[in-house]
Structure formats: C-alpha cells, structure tokens
Amino acid sequence: MARVALVTGGVSGIGAATCKALQAAGFAVAASFVADEAAARGFREQTGIATYRWDVADFDACQQGVAEVVRTLGPVDVLVNNAGITRDASLHKMTREQWRAVIEVNLGGCFNMCHAVIGSMRERGYGRIVNLSSVNGLAGQFGQANYAATKAGIIGFTKSLALESAAHGITVNAVAPGYTDTPMVAAVRPEVRERIVAGIPLRRLGRPEEVAAAILYLVSDAAAYITGETLSINGGQYLR
Ligand SMILES: NC(=O)c1ccc[n+]([C@@H]2O[C@H](COP(=O)([O-])OP(=O)(O)OC[C@H]3O[C@@H](n4cnc5c(N)ncnc54)[C@H](O)[C@@H]3O)[C@@H](O)[C@H]2O)c1
Numbered sequence: 001m002a003r004v005a006l007v008t009g010g011v012s013g014i015g016a017a018t019c020k021a022l023q024a025a026g027f028a029v030a031a032s033f034v035a036d037e038a039a040a041r042g043f044r045e046q047t048g049i050a051t052y053r054w055d056v057a058d059f060d061a062c063q064q065g066v067a068e069v070v071r072t073l074g075p076v077d078v079l080v081n082n083a084g085i086t087r088d089a090s091l092h093k094m095t096r097e098q099w100r101a102v103i104e105v106n107l108g109g110c111f112n113m114c115h116a117v118i119g120s121m122r123e124r125g126y127g128r129i130v131n132l133s134s135v136n137g138l139a140g141q142f143g144q145a146n147y148a149a150t151k152a153g154i155i156g157f158t159k160s161l162a163l164e165s166a167a168h169g170i171t172v173n174a175v176a177p178g179y180t181d182t183p184m185v186a187a188v189r190p191e192v193r194e195r196i197v198a199g200i201p202l203r204r205l206g207r208p209e210e211v212a213a214a215i216l217y218l219v220s221d222a223a224a225y226i227t228g229e230t231l232s233i234n235g236g237q238y239l240r
Helices: 013-024 037-047 059-072 096-124 135-139 145-168 190-198 208-218
Strands: 004-007 028-033 050-053 078-081 127-132 170-177 230-233
Touching: 004 013, 004 059, 013 028, 013 037, 013 078, 013 208, 028 037, 028 059, 037 050, 050 059, 059 096, 078 096, 096 127, 096 145, 096 170, 127 145, 127 208, 135 145, 135 170, 135 230, 145 170, 170 208, 208 230
Parallel strands: 004 028, 004 078, 028 050, 078 127, 127 170, 170 230
Antiparallel strands: none
C-alpha cells in the first residue's frame, strides 16, 4: 500500500512541486488549499492529485480536513506544513491584524495540523513531518517581524516535537528555503527582487522543485536517522 502524504497549501508554488515529487516517488498525495478554487481544479485535472479545502488557521477545520483525507486515502504517514502567508510592514506601521493573520496561519497552522495527525502517527509508530521555515526566520528581514517570528518559531516547534516523537518512530524536520521562484516572491517589487538576487552567491532564485527535492529526501527512508534538523536551501544566501 502506498504511503499517504498530505501537503498543506499544496496547489501552488513549493507545495505543488512537493506534491508532484511525492506522487512521482509513489506516495498517495493529498493537497490542501484555502481559497484558490480555480487553481485547485486546474492542479487536480493536471496531476490527478486529490485536493481538499480548509483553512489551516482553523483548529476544528484541520481536524475535519484530516478526517476526510483519512476517509478517502487512508491514515496520514507524511505531513508537509507548507501553507504560509506574508503581510509585510515595518513594525511601527504593522497592524494587529497583519500580525495576527501571519501568526495564526504560519505558526498556528503548523500546530493545528500536527495536532490533527500526531495521535494516529504515535499509535501506528510511524510518521514524517516537514515544516516550512525560511531564511528570513534565520536571518531576520526588514518589514517581516511577523513572518520571521513565525519562521523562527517553527524551528523551535520542530525541535520540540522531534524530541517528543522520536520514541514513536516519527521524525520532525524543517526546511528553510531562500528566495524561491513562486507566486509569493512574484509579489516582491522588481527592484527589490534584483537586490535580493545580487546578494545570493549562486546568483539566482531557487526553484520550487529544488525545495521539493529536499523535502522528499527528509521523508524518505534514507533520512530515517535525521530529526529535529533544519535544512537550508538558499543558494548560499545565509553564508555571510
Ligand atoms: N517562496 C519563497 O521564497 C519562500 C521562501 C522561504 C519559505 N517559503 C515558505 O514556503 C511555503 C510555500 O511558499 P510559496 O512561496 O510556495 O507560497 P505560495 O503563496 O505560492 O503558496 C502558499 C500556499 O499556501 C496556501 N495557504 C495560504 N493560507 C492558507 C490557509 N490559511 N490555509 C490553507 N492554505 C493556505 C495558499 O493557498 C497557497 O497554495 C510558505 O510557508 C512560505 O512561507 C517560501
């Protein structure tokens, strides 16, 4: 029987590339999304990957969404907490709503989704969880106190859950992409984008497939002895 992998925010960007990589590796894949119904339909038609709609910031919706994935595909063996948003502003201009939204989706979503799968993984003695951090969680970023706080928080969350889960055959790791060519980065102004690329030793943005390959490795049997780690995929950006 194929292992079941669930990727939140799985119909675009890094999530979509991860779903395709998991599918090619033989997993039965579930992609969740929140609003982009047309994108989800296109993705489903193009790939044959099952899509499910719920908001990761909503605890009850996560429980119900996972129950639906279990009903249709089977118990979740692999969870990739990929859903994430930005609401950029310098702190003195940042509204409580910008702060709250990013915390609830990026960090709250990670808690809600792990909570929804961890009991079953513990019972079955197997699980792989990969959480999406970011170079900006490691290095900080102007205008992203909210986003960087969530992405740094995810690293502490990952280490703690790894410690709690190791005895149950579950590994929990994070990946920290640098600037990757997805809709999230397409929203950055061209002049800012040029400045970013100039600061990357490999002189280009990352590709979603390159992040997906790292995630695929961390959920594979070859990575069974790796847990609590954060793997950077950033073209050398955080070396200096
Ligand atoms: N693109 C980058 O440069 C970059 C760099 C570092 C980290 N990341 C992280 O990688 C992840 C994917 O980023 P991306 O660039 O592919 O972004 P993206 O905007 O292309 O995709 C994000 C996905 O998350 C989904 N999503 C957003 N809010 C949601 C919610 N409340 N419930 C369910 N789904 C929700 C969106 O529908 C979308 O499908 C994010 O966590 C992001 O923070 C991205």
